[in-house]
Amino acid sequence: MQDFEPHERPIQPPADPPVPPANTPDRYQAAIDYIYRRIDYERTSLRRRHLADFKLQRPDELLRRLGAPNQQIPAVHIAGTKGKGSTAAMVAAMLTGCGYRVGLFTSPHMVRFEERMTVDGQMPSAQQLCALTDRVREVADVLQAEDPAMAPTFFEITTALAWLHFVEQEVDIVVLETGLGGRLDTTTLCRPLVTLITSISYDHTALLGRTLAAIAREKAGIAKAGVPMLSSVLDAEPARPIAAACERVGAPLYRLDHDLRLTTHRATDDHVDDPDLPRYTVDVETPWRRHAGVPVPLPGIHQATNAALALAAMDILNENGFPSSVASLASGLAASRCPLRLEVMERKPLVIVDSAHNGASIDALCRTLTDIPITRRIGVFGTSRDKDAAAMLERLDGTFDELILTQYLSNPRALPVGELSAIAGSLSTPWKTADSPQTALELARASAGGNDLICVTGSFFLASETRELLLPVEERMTPTGTST
Template structure:
């Protein structure tokens, strides 16, 4: 039995060796043994390829502004593991992590002796979350981010009050499938009978899958561009200004401090979700709560400005869609800057689709690697790039320290790629 926080984390992370095991049987077994804590959680379930974390943050801040206590379950973490289970944005305490592991560890060991086999790292973390929010610290509402896909994701044992599918893109194709239809089918797996679905999915083939699934389950859909819309969007120095029209109300001149058209979409989804909760579940959400919540919302590691002199921005754009959104945001907000890119990524990502768009906005592009089992080498990354001013480095910390000394107002240092890499960079810079 674990005694310390360090031992608890070691036990959790030690389960990484088990890899990914799609399926809900092990989660259902653990939930039954725990007395079904997931049934006591008033949940909003969020799936999608990109934008889940930002959407969770927008919606959480709106609900908090309205006076609700909000639990969240997100991944991966950036600064500390405890972030994954948070209350009103505050990660749970080290002591609570130890208590949760003590509750789940005996079950994991018992489960390992059955024909179902040992639960994975993500499964035990999910079980910890359900036990915490269902037994130890019940919240007004808990916003739960799916880990991978949706249909067989370990979070999918809940029956939520609302389902959100942010978007569909090409990521984790080795597990979810190689077409948008197959990926959409996995994401649509979170849709439950009679539970409304809010989405920003725009590809016709992906939408057809989601709409078909929702129709078969009599789940009402609210789609961005069809049932609610963004109007009058303009970028400014501090973020984005835009208006949203939903089937219930109008919200002119909203402001967010996260950058990019993709963040406007994420915010619009959160506004639609809040409006639905207000109209159909009697949540006491006023218009001023929506304005206040959106403006306060932040999501670390996503187009985050770490320094102004020199201008340093970090962004965990870890797939092709994320890179395209990042490139569009740089062009929109910093069209006249000399962009110097530092890039590191995992080898199993679609790198041949990610690197060329970055090279297209870069004056210089530098590749590196970091201490992670699936990290690509700098040389692997550089081989996919034909930029005339590209370089490979091993000591990215030294590179950052040198760049921080530069004060040219025309320079923008853009550090991007794997979220695991961004977490290390952020720790060093702050």
């Protein structure tokens, strides 16, 4: 039985205007505009797409003609429905803490496009991005002229830019977060020393499949012969296809609660920087080492699992040319930061932004919020057209004392607040609507007392827009491109 929507051929990108002369004020914006004129599935409803739209032949040829930068640096490759961004940030921080030069590739970005490709936490400069774009554009335009079906997409261009940047910056290792799925994701064209699958839950079902097993098969496509895979997927239905994929290609599989042992402890106040949120320490035992009493840098019990997987990845790297001490791992982990994951922006009232965007991640968020000693919980919620808004609202219902439904403004995938209101009709929690994140925030603040909590969630895009509104003016970044 077919798990996917009927195929649509991708619309070819429009012809590009001439590139402005070098060292002109318009050069940077021209580079950003060129990137965003590619087909961009982050801005297109995935319900209208089919896996046949995603072909590794295209990015593979693009990267080959650029000198195969993706084969020049070893990688840590991370897939999963949720948790992959946090785990990638933890692995990168630990590698940096051990003295290695580390490239980190993530998506989407919050404000500036360059956030997707950092080296030891630093984005490429405008000048560097322009030079990189010129190199990629020269090859991509030739590919498109030879065969319009070979015109690279936004994500394929972005991945190529990142690899070129990492090679130019002479990084020692790259940490890669998949964009979507795994089997046909452009990031799969890498040379990993270890692969990780953080979780499997329902998301992008129109594209990846309508069962957990189908979604797991797509994400397990990152498995490679002889490369160890770490998995924290516990449910039997998605775990089986992951094990089958590893067996098929000859990848050693190490599973949480089988080969990796995790014990979690609630951290005392003297172990945490932010006593408002529940924090944890972990004891992690892998086939290679034991890590005792390691503080988890991000709040929430689900982050303990991500930290355990990240520590196990470092143990495998320790055996494969990237030695590290247990002490350096703990200090590096403590330095990791991952915005929009239960990120505290203000206090009195406590204001949190979180990028949960499916039923499982909303569940994890609600479990954490109910453990915070506050008087009332006010939720600001908005999501995308291709997400299961009803399932998320069902989980929020009862956790919050009041909900404010809104929509983000930076991306056409936003679910209009009118449609969201229709879905919310059966909620028992009182709710109201706002036409923008700014208005929603104003309504929430007007309703909240000093001992209350405001949480903005439902979409990475909503969380990132709201985060910018909450930052001091001097800390806000100038947006680039047409999407956050």
